[in-house]
Amino acid sequence: MALQPTHDLHKRRMGRNIGTALVLVAFIGIVFGLTLVKTNREGAARQAPATEASQ
Amino acid sequence: MSDASINTQTSITAQAGEAGFGDFFALLKPRVMSLVVFTALVGLLAAPVPVHPFVGFVAILFIAIGGGASGALNMWWDADIDAVMRRTKGRPIPAGKVTPGEAKAFGIALSVISVVMLFLATNLLAAALLAFTIFFYVVIYTMWLKRSTPQNIVIGGAAGAFPPMIGWAAATGSISVEAVLMFCLTFMWTPPHFWALALFMRSDYDDAGVPMLTVTHGRPATRLHILVYTVLLAVMTIAAAFTGIGGPVYLAVALVLNALFLKGAVDIWRRDEVASEADNFAVERRFFKLSLLYLFLHFGAILAEAVLTRFGMGGW
Numbered sequence: 001m002a003l004q005p006t007h008d009l010h011k012r013r014m015g016r017n018i019g020t021a022l023v024l025v026a027f028i029g030i031v032f033g034l035t036l037v038k039t040n041r042e043g044a045a046r047q048a049p050a051t052e053a054s055q
Numbered sequence: 056m057s058d059a060s061i062n063t064q065t066s067i068t069a070q071a072g073e074a075g076f077g078d079f080f081a082l083l084k085p086r087v088m089s090l091v092v093f094t095a096l097v098g099l100l101a102a103p104v105p106v107h108p109f110v111g112f113v114a115i116l117f118i119a120i121g122g123g124a125s126g127a128l129n130m131w132w133d134a135d136i137d138a139v140m141r142r143t144k145g146r147p148i149p150a151g152k153v154t155p156g157e158a159k160a161f162g163i164a165l166s167v168i169s170v171v172m173l174f175l176a177t178n179l180l181a182a183a184l185l186a187f188t189i190f191f192y193v194v195i196y197t198m199w200l201k202r203s204t205p206q207n208i209v210i211g212g213a214a215g216a217f218p219p220m221i222g223w224a225a226a227t228g229s230i231s232v233e234a235v236l237m238f239c240l241t242f243m244w245t246p247p248h249f250w251a252l253a254l255f256m257r258s259d260y261d262d263a264g265v266p267m268l269t270v271t272h273g274r275p276a277t278r279l280h281i282l283v284y285t286v287l288l289a290v291m292t293i294a295a296a297f298t299g300i301g302g303p304v305y306l307a308v309a310l311v312l313n314a315l316f317l318k319g320a321v322d323i324w325r326r327d328e329v330a331s332e333a334d335n336f337a338v339e340r341r342f343f344k345l346s347l348l349y350l351f352l353h354f355g356a357i358l359a360e361a362v363l364t365r366f367g368m369g370g371w
Contacts, residue, residue, distance in 0.1 A: 012074070015076045034176055
């Protein structure tokens with residue numbers, strides 16, 4: 001069977017799928033980054049009083 | 056029904072089911088979003104509490120997405136009048152690229168995501184302010200005021216004025232006089248900005264039946280309103296120079312810009328329709344362009360003062 005030429009509709013669908021995938025990857029990156037920043041800050045905040053108490 | 060109309064109908068339906076990524080992005084009103092990003096960034100950076108750069112980036116991103124979501128919901132509700140107005144008929148819904156249902160679902164989903172993510176990144180006050188901004192723009196302005204009162208732009212302008220306040224709240228967890236002043240700056244700027252647009256896009260609002268001041272009270276009254284609001288705006292923005300967000304740099308910028316803006320408003324007020332039509336509304340168009348620069352440079356000056364203060368040079 002002969003392959004059909006790519007229709008404009010396929011291009012739009014492809015663009016939408018790639019765009020959605022990139023947005024999802026970015027969203028995962030943002031949630032991961034936020035988790036790192038928040039946990040590091042909370043860890044630092046907890047460590048500070050403990051260090052003061054030991055001194 | 057002719058074959059031609061059937062074909063047109065079919066192609067629009069087919070296209071509407073296959074919107075591209077860019078069509079959904081266009082629903083977010085990217086140009087309005089750029090203003091939201093900038094003013095929210097200034098609010099965030101002008102705040103006296105330092106924010107972790109990544110948290111700041113996430114906060115601005117989701118404030119922008121929240122603003123974009125309200126734009127998508129605005130396009131869903133206003134699809135009927137957008138199709139009539141020359142300025143808006145190329146938008147994704149009237150152009151047949153996105154269905155109203157898709158725009159509504161997209162807008163609601165992004166609204167929820169943006170508010171939740173802003174809460175997780177910053178605090179409850181900032182998230183609540185963002186939720187209120189979306190509610191205000193979509194329900195109070197779009198669904199209620201826009202089609203019912205000529206004061207639509209005046210009251211609805213509050214929605215566009217919230218972003219710097221949200222940025223400030225994201226950093227500090229509270230609202231102060233400085234945040235309110237930044238809100239007032241955009242709030243007072245909105246009416247002259249949009250009324251100038253209404254003067255030279257005159258047939259659009261008439262055709263759509265939107266009760267803009269130009270339609271309900273006439274064009275001379277609109278010109279007078281532009282002048283009155285510009286005078287009030289000038290007083291407010293120059294007075295702000297002597298508050299916590301101001302300083303010598305801000306004062307110099309505010310004096311120059313307000314002198315130019317007042318001159319533009321007086322020129323608009325002194326003109327009649329014959330003179331305006333003769334030069335294709337050149338003065339009104341110039342005033343509209345200046346209004347964009349006016350807001351950008353005022354917030355730029357607030358940002359400059361905030362940065363200089365960090366180095367012990369800003370403020371009074």
